[in-house]
Amino acid sequence: MKYKPPGKHRTVEEFRRHFLSLDSSMGVEEKVLGGDGPLGRTLVLNGATIGNRFAVHPMEGWDGTASGLPSEHTLRRWRNFGKSGAKLVWGGEAFAVQEDGRAHPRQLYLNRNAEVGRGLKSLLEETKQGHRETGETTDDLYVGLQLTHSGRFAQPHGPHAPRIAYRHPQLDPKVGLGPDAVTLTDGELEGIGENFVRAAKLAWNTGFQFVDVKCCHGYLLHELLGARSRPAPYGGSFENRTRFVRLVVEAIRSECPGLEIGVRVSICDVFPYSKNGETLCGEAKDWEKYVPYEHGFGIDANDPRKPDFTESLQFLKMLEGMGIRLVNISVGSPYYCPHLQRPATYPPSDGYLPPEDPLAGVIFHLRAVRVCKQAFPNLLLVGSGYSYLQEYLPNVAQHEVGAGHVDFVGIGRMVLTYPQMPIDVLEGRRLDRKRICRTFSDCTTGPRLGLLSGCFPLDSYYRTLPEAARLREAKKTNPVTSGTALAGKTGEVKE
């Protein structure tokens, strides 16, 4: 292991030295204050109180039924979201607005089956029930549903079945597209927009307080933001590339008055990374050949390994102008820059060895959200990428919220391994070190192998499933994951 993971530091001070050696503007609080500190503060959004500063990120489990309904695994995960004690449950998981927009055959999706509404209702009920089990009131719990179309990364029946907004030199081959690939027509896009509105209506009628119009991680609405080579009306200028999201938001507003709308956005991006054949490390291969780079959103055209926030801030200004206050800031995509989108010690099977200290990936997230918060202090921003901080997540989270760099600390993978971490922090309990996410990436590798997702190494519920053995075997034969197969089995980090 090349980079020392946070959990290997014995003291806060040791960790702080490591973290600040990468960026001296970062902060790590020595003492975590629990619910009496910044993380316990409430926030009010249009009259609704959100009871603390933890948010649960949307986390899919690749575990719905073939007809798009929740399974027992799905219900358990949502109950755990409620048990976390976090007062903002951002989206639960990506809910596809139509069948061909699913990222995998087990994704929940809008269809004609009348059971779909009941399925969503049961997820909401599980979340509230889990929350009550912690002794918490649900009066200040705020729960939304994330709406998505997977676009380029759609795999509704298993194999790639991309629906693309524009041709992309690096990403077309990645999803098996050749020279004759076609882009979505304007009419097809508009049909998808109508399904966003139908799905929002269903969420609203079910009792969700908000919907997230998902614009992140390479999926369709994110891809549209970077569709410079697409003709008008949905490509080309910034005005045109943002037209689709504007129309969807306006239509939801008019059909569902009173339903809050949030946006999760990959606010910046980088040139797609790939695995170096010899070192197995991630690299932005041949990026120089494509300068000025015209693909993607929030990328520096002259050095596409770096973000450029010019349009990112314009986008936030547009959202604010439309009365949107809830924005969840993410970066990049798990498909082409997983080291940034979800920093990890151990890569997923379709990834690569870390090209840099994964803490630099965490810093990439923290800096991005700081830039946004500074420019738009009135937006309520959720930050991402915290799970890799491991034991020191609360120390960094408290600093970021306390300093006003972010409003909510969003937690993804950590909630799969250790759902109660937020409430343990808020109630001043010692962290359960055995449950802390060590970023084995099995939760991503499982789905990449067509299996369900969950924390196979640390959650006994998954460890005992037959899929756990299949996952372990498959990891052994993959050069990127083979070094981590043993670690995944024992749940211990081997150096």
Ligand SMILES: Cc1cc2nc3c(=O)[nH]c(=O)nc-3n(C[C@H](O)[C@H](O)[C@H](O)COP(=O)(O)O)c2cc1C
């Ligand atoms: C298994 C898994 C499922 C995920 N599902 C979603 C999803 O449905 N929607 C979404 O916006 N992000 C999804 N993400 C990304 C997370 O929400 C989060 O951005 C990412 O894991 C980084 O945060 P973390 O460091 O706290 O894990 C998923 C990530 C993982 C590992």
